[in-house]
Amino acid sequence: MALRHAVLAVLLGGELSGYQLAKVFDTGVSNFWFASPQQLYTELTKLEQAGLVDGRLVIQVNRPNKRVYTVTEDGVAELDRFAAADAKPAVIRDDLLVKVHAVDPSRARAVVARIEERAVQAAAKAELFDETLRNLRGDLDEETFLATAERIGPYLTCLRGKRFEEENLDWCRRSADLIRARWGAEMREE
Amino acid sequence: MALRHAVLAVLLGGELSGYQLAKVFDTGVSNFWFASPQQLYTELTKLEQAGLVDGRLVIQVNRPNKRVYTVTEDGVAELDRFAAADAKPAVIRDDLLVKVHAVDPSRARAVVARIEERAVQAAAKAELFDETLRNLRGDLDEETFLATAERIGPYLTCLRGKRFEEENLDWCRRSADLIRARWGAEMREE
DNA sequence: AGGAACATGTAAATAGTTACATGATTGC
DNA sequence: GCAATCATGTAACTATTTACATGTTCCT
Numbered sequence: 194m195a196l197r198h199a200v201l202a203v204l205l206g207g208e209l210s211g212y213q214l215a216k217v218f219d220t221g222v223s224n225f226w227f228a229s230p231q232q233l234y235t236e237l238t239k240l241e242q243a244g245l246v247d248g249r250l251v252i253q254v255n256r257p258n259k260r261v262y263t264v265t266e267d268g269v270a271e272l273d274r275f276a277a278a279d280a281k282p283a284v285i286r287d288d289l290l291v292k293v294h295a296v297d298p299s300r301a302r303a304v305v306a307r308i309e310e311r312a313v314q315a316a317a318k319a320e321l322f323d324e325t326l327r328n329l330r331g332d333l334d335e336e337t338f339l340a341t342a343e344r345i346g347p348y349l350t351c352l353r354g355k356r357f358e359e360e361n362l363d364w365c366r367r368s369a370d371l372i373r374a375r376w377g378a379e380m381r382e383e
Numbered sequence: 384m385a386l387r388h389a390v391l392a393v394l395l396g397g398e399l400s401g402y403q404l405a406k407v408f409d410t411g412v413s414n415f416w417f418a419s420p421q422q423l424y425t426e427l428t429k430l431e432q433a434g435l436v437d438g439r440l441v442i443q444v445n446r447p448n449k450r451v452y453t454v455t456e457d458g459v460a461e462l463d464r465f466a467a468a469d470a471k472p473a474v475i476r477d478d479l480l481v482k483v484h485a486v487d488p489s490r491a492r493a494v495v496a497r498i499e500e501r502a503v504q505a506a507a508k509a510e511l512f513d514e515t516l517r518n519l520r521g522d523l524d525e526e527t528f529l530a531t532a533e534r535i536g537p538y539l540t541c542l543r544g545k546r547f548e549e550e551n552l553d554w555c556r557r558s559a560d561l562i563r564a565r566w567g568a569e570m571r572e573e
Numbered sequence: 574a575g576g577a578a579c580a581t582g583t584a585a586a587t588a589g590t591t592a593c594a595t596g597a598t599t600g601c
Numbered sequence: 602g603c604a605a606t607c608a609t610g611t612a613a614c615t616a617t618t619t620a621c622a623t624g625t626t627c628c629t
Contacts, residue, residue, distance in 0.1 A: 418589090
């Protein structure tokens with residue numbers, strides 16, 4: 194049950210609505226915490242009931258009203274406790290690697306196709322992380338930013354995300370090539 | 384519900400008991416599919432009921448009897464269907480990155496300690512993956528192995544795991560250094 | 574008129590975690 | 602005798618996914 198901490202960590206960057214939070218989780222945070230919009234709406238309600246965030250209704254013209262959330266003092270205290278606790282090993286579940294693990298001549302064609310799809314997505318995500326990094330830095334170069342910024346956490350996690358996707362891309366290309374090299378003949382025969 | 388496919392993919396490598404399967408998931412497969420022993424025992428029972436694996440009791444002397452499982456024809460067919468389907472985006476949930484995302488001067492000391500713990504684990508895992516790669520290769524060099532082996536899938540996923548942990552280690556070191564550089568003074572004051 | 578982005582939920586079903594339970598053998 | 606490894610489960614609880622539900626505004 195650390196979704197709550199992931200939400201609190203993101204809200205540290207400023208008040209957000211459930212919808213905005215879902216977008217952040219879909220991009221900047223997706224490399225270390227996956228959560229669906231439904232989960233986030235539910236979690237925000239629970240966090241507000243627990244007093245860890247404050248909700249505030251924002252009346253909007255030209256679009257539906259929204260409820261934005263801020264971390265409370267209790268929420269910050271909860272993050273303090275969380276930071277002090279041992280980090281659990283990361284949980285990863287990746288369909289694509291399961292497919293690759295099971296690859297054989299008869300499945301090679303399908304698996305290579307899946308790998309190539311993932312390669313495209315990885316390249317796009319790496320670019321997205323890079324864009325986020327540029328936005329976080331603003332006019333500063335990386336060194337200056339990291340030495341002076343109020344919050345360097347989001348930048349550090351984003352660096353990890355960018356590298357992860359770059360490595361994904363590299364692995365996808367190499368693996369697809371190797372599978373074709375190993376079973377190219379059988380793949381063509383089918 | 385792709386735990387079943389992860390189990391089938393691993394059992395492709397030869398018959399295993401629940402206990403042995405749990406060990407494989409704890410090491411070689413942990414970089415792309417996390418599952419607890421309890422989950423695996425439950426899943427094997429379900430897979431056998433569904434006819435995707437065959438269980439066989441092995442009587443042992445000097446240690447408790449065990450039940451080992453093999454993939455059936457239906458199980459292979461299920462893997463074929465799975466390989467052909469779109470790969471879902473990977474689900475990742477990593478406590479440590481949440482802690483780093485939320486790092487600030489007051490939490491810096493605790494977060495750096497967690498990062499350093501993870502660095503040690505990452506180094507150990509990278510070494511473990513490397514060992515597994517050597518075992519898979521046997522006497523062959525990597526190129527020859529990948530060009531000739533019956534099953535290259537486990538080798539490819541293991542390569543990804545090794546690189547992932549190496550990158551983790553690198554990121555951990557760099558991030559700990561950067562947090563210390565940014566807030567070293569405040570960290571000493573506490 | 575239809576699709577995309579904005580905005581938020583509930584309910585049912587599935588999956589996953591944690592605690593509890595048991596028992597043998599080997600090596601120190 | 603005690604810890605570690607081998608070996609397998611059940612049950613209660615929590616978390617997550619998926620399907621269903623609704624309604625606005627902007628743009629084409």
